[in-house]
Amino acid sequence: xxxxxxxxxxxxxxxxxxxxxxxxxxxxxxxxxxxxxxxxxxxxxxxxxxxxxxxxxxxxxxxxxxxxxxxxxxxxxxxxxxxxxxxxxxxxxxxxxxxxxxxxxxxxxxxxxxxxxxxxxxxxxxxxxxxxxxxxxxxxxxxxxxxxxxxxxxxxxxxxxxxxxxxxxxxxxxxxxxxxxxxxxxxxxxxx
Numbered sequence: 001x002x003x004x005x006x007x008x009x010x011x012x013x014x015x016x017x018x019x020x021x022x023x024x025x026x027x028x029x030x031x032x033x034x035x036x037x038x039x040x041x042x043x044x045x046x047x048x049x050x051x052x053x054x055x056x057x058x059x060x061x062x063x064x065x066x067x068x069x070x071x072x073x074x075x076x077x078x079x080x081x082x083x084x085x086x087x088x089x090x091x092x093x094x095x096x097x098x099x100x101x102x103x104x105x106x107x108x109x110x111x112x113x114x115x116x117x118x119x120x121x122x123x124x125x126x127x128x129x130x131x132x133x134x135x136x137x138x139x140x141x142x143x144x145x146x147x148x149x150x151x152x153x154x155x156x157x158x159x160x161x162x163x164x165x166x167x168x169x170x171x172x173x174x175x176x177x178x179x180x181x182x183x184x185x186x187x188x189x190x191x192x
Contacts, residue, residue, distance in 0.1 A: 013048030013119045017041075018107050019080075020125035021057035023148070023156075027126065027171050030152045036180035041079055043177050044122060051117060053080045054110060058087035058101025083110070108133040115140045122147060123165075128158030135164055147171055 028035050041053060055075050059068060076082050087101025104127065111121055115137040123130060126148030134144045146165035148157035151172040162168045 014117060015044060015048045015050050015120045015122060016111075016114055016118050017044055017050060017053040017122045018111055018124065019053070019055045020103065020107060020123075020127065021055050022102070023125040023127060024171075027149050027152075027156050030156060031149060031172050031175065033175055034180040035178055037075060037080070038078060039180075040174070040178045043174065048119065050079075052114060054083055054107075055080045056083045056103035056107050058103055059084055060087040060089050060101070083107075104129050111137055115142050118142050120145060124148070126155075126157035126161060128160045131158070131160045131164045134161065138164075138166070143167070145169060147174070 024035070041050070044050060044053075055072070057068065057072060059072075072082055072084065083103060083106050085101065085103070085106070090100065107125075108130070111123075111133055115121070118137075120143045121137055122145045123134065124147045126146070130146075134146070138144055143166045144164075145167040146157065146161055147169045148161075149155065149171045150157050150162070151170055157168070157170075
């Protein structure tokens with residue numbers, strides 16, 4: 001982009017990350033790794049200014065004190081906005097406790113509301129339900145990158161979503177940049 005005075009400046013891209021927490025977790029798990037969300041944020045900061053990084057999660061009442069709570073708390077203190085709601089728990093016909101809840105409506109509403117301020121949306125989900133939202137924000141001039149995976153069997157990224165996106169990034173290709181390295185506890189060696 002050229003500005004008065006003959007100089008040339010590049011415009012910094014304005015980006016928002018929309019993370020479908022459950023879908024992203026299941027995709028990484030299917031690929032055999034855990035995400036390091038700090039590294040993930042840094043990876044996408046290199047592309048421009050991140051105006052928002054929003055993590056969407058439905059939490060069952062029985063999960064309030066589970067392993068998801070420390071992650072949600074950590075994300076909230078480290079640059080992510082958290083959008084959550086209570087998931088519904090029910091017992092299926094076989095007597096098994098099931099949890100139902102998704103955050104697709106909340107994510108879609110936020111994407112539409114923020115589209116006017118953005119150059120790019122990075123959607124971390126493979127759900128084909130997001131195809132109409134992707135199409136709608138693209139009509140507003142926003143590029144959409146979808147991050148999910150087709151490296152699993154079956155693929156976790158819906159074809160309709162991949163075709164609609166401006167760019168598709170397979171989560172498997174982010175592993176080296178965004179995988180969490182497990183903490184290795186070192187124990188002293190004892191000589192018998």
